[in-house]
Amino acid sequence: MQSLRTRQTGESVSLGKQEYWEESFHRELLTVNTKCSNENCKEVGTMVMHGELHPQNDEADECVYFTPVYINPAPAVFKVEKSYPNDVSMLCRSAFHLFWVDPAACGNKIRAAVERLLDDQGIEKTITDRAGTPQLSKKGYPQPVSLNKRLKAFKTKGKVQSQCFDALDSIRWLGNSSSHVSLDTDKYSVFKSLVILKSVLEAIYLGRKIPDSMDYEVARVNVLYHPDKQRSWPKKI
Known part of the structure; x- marks a missing residue:
């Protein structure tokens, strides 16, 4: 200083x-x-x-x-490893900066990082017909596959992917809320989402074990943003 x-x-x-x-x-x-x-x-x-x-x-x-x-x-909330996809790394660094000035925008960046993660994992992002031709919207653009459906497809890819599903889905819910009711975005929940993303990236790209604390981190985000999991505040183990 x-x-x-x-x-x-x-x-x-x-x-x-x-x-x-x-x-x-x-x-x-x-x-x-x-x-x-x-x-x-x-x-x-x-x-x-x-x-x-x-x-x-x-x-x-x-x-x-x-x-x-x-x-x-901005200080890095976690180390961005060289083995992470470039797009994901760039979005993480942008999220680190936005965390301090605009938590809602940070939440959006974290959600976008999940989308790019799924791209890297080979999960389809546009709707296609049986011949593999993209289906177009009325405006002539390829119709995107919802993040919800992409995550469900990701879940079937293997044991690690299945273990990461709930974690990434919690980020989806927080990202949705950040886009639509940004003034109510809880800064601590955004930080928790960054912690969740860190653990998922380490599991997928570094082969590290998902920490036991993950369930609490996910529940902490879901209790505020998942419409079906807001009944009771989670207890930390």
Whole structure:
């Protein structure tokens, strides 16, 4: 960390002039210039954090709590291995960046990464007739196979693919919600989807065992986004 600067936001300054102002309205932006301490890297970057004032109470002193809202270059949530398909790798890196600034857009990128994963696994993405000719829409474009049907086809390809089905399906549901009700996208669930994607990629391309924690991660996403699995909050084992 090379330098940092805090400033009160314009909206906060304006609210401070109103009669109804109270301490909890205070907001700040913290800008931090960073530099990697690794001698082989020395990458520079910028981080912006949003701060909210928490007034003094019986349990704690007055304090401003900061939350990251922008990081460039964004830290990798997981290592993108060279053996991963190029399209999937690019979408993962884009998702890492969007996670901090737009969770809904990040959810869409994760879903898109699943689509590209299925492409690499040879799962058909357009509807064809018996002769293999693509069926066209009224506008003349090839009709896509739904992600739901593609995942079901992927599930039949082998033991690992079958084990990954529920995990990838949970990402499908979160991605659908991110597209249609983006303001309600839960940032923690998006992070969980990245963790799920990491485990799936490692299982398929690195031959690693799917972790025992996967079932909880999937259930944690499904309880908010899968319409048939929202009955009870999952318990972590």
